[in-house]
Amino acid sequence: MWRRRVASFGHAFRGVWAALGSEVHLRFHAVATAVVVGLGFYYGISRLEWALVAISVACVWSAELMNTAIEALTDLASPEYHPLAGKAKDVAAGAVLLAALGAAVVGALVFGPKVFGH
Numbered sequence: 001m002w003r004r005r006v007a008s009f010g011h012a013f014r015g016v017w018a019a020l021g022s023e024v025h026l027r028f029h030a031v032a033t034a035v036v037v038g039l040g041f042y043y044g045i046s047r048l049e050w051a052l053v054a055i056s057v058a059c060v061w062s063a064e065l066m067n068t069a070i071e072a073l074t075d076l077a078s079p080e081y082h083p084l085a086g087k088a089k090d091v092a093a094g095a096v097l098l099a100a101l102g103a104a105v106v107g108a109l110v111f112g113p114k115v116f117g118h
């Protein structure tokens with residue numbers, strides 16, 4: 001039971017690691033996450049602001065990992081051109097875009113006043 005739980009965690013981390021190795025976008029997110037965490041400590045943001053930043057960062061990472069998974073499955077199922085394959089990839093990319101826009105709004109609201117003054 002516990003061994004299977006630990007193995008599942010291992011598979012999940014292996015997935016994140018594999019995606020980090022293959023996806024330039026994810027490496028960009030890793031750098032952006034490090035910068036945001038650094039800014040959070042530098043400006044001493046509140047617990048609620050940390051919560052908003054954490055949710056935003058997690059949403060972007062989750063969307064990007066799902067996008068990577070859908071890209072892989074699409075390439076497996078339809079290596080040749082197909083409108084549905086294109087739709088699947090475009091919709092998955094749209095999910096990443098929305099998560100990134102939401103994170104940008106949170107970032108602007110949390111850090112904007114601290115960086116540029118009220």
Ligand SMILES: Nc1ncnc2c1ncn2[C@@H]1O[C@H](COP(=O)(O)OP(=O)(O)OP(=O)(O)O)[C@@H](O)[C@H]1O
Nearest residue numbers: 025071078079080081082083085086087089090093
């Ligand atoms: N098999 C396919 N059939 C139809 N259109 C496709 C197909 N593969 C890719 N496309 C189109 O090309 C776009 C780019 O696809 P691609 O696989 O290069 O992903 P990407 O956006 O470059 O992702 P990443 O840069 O994260 O690897 C898709 O969003 C889709 O519109």
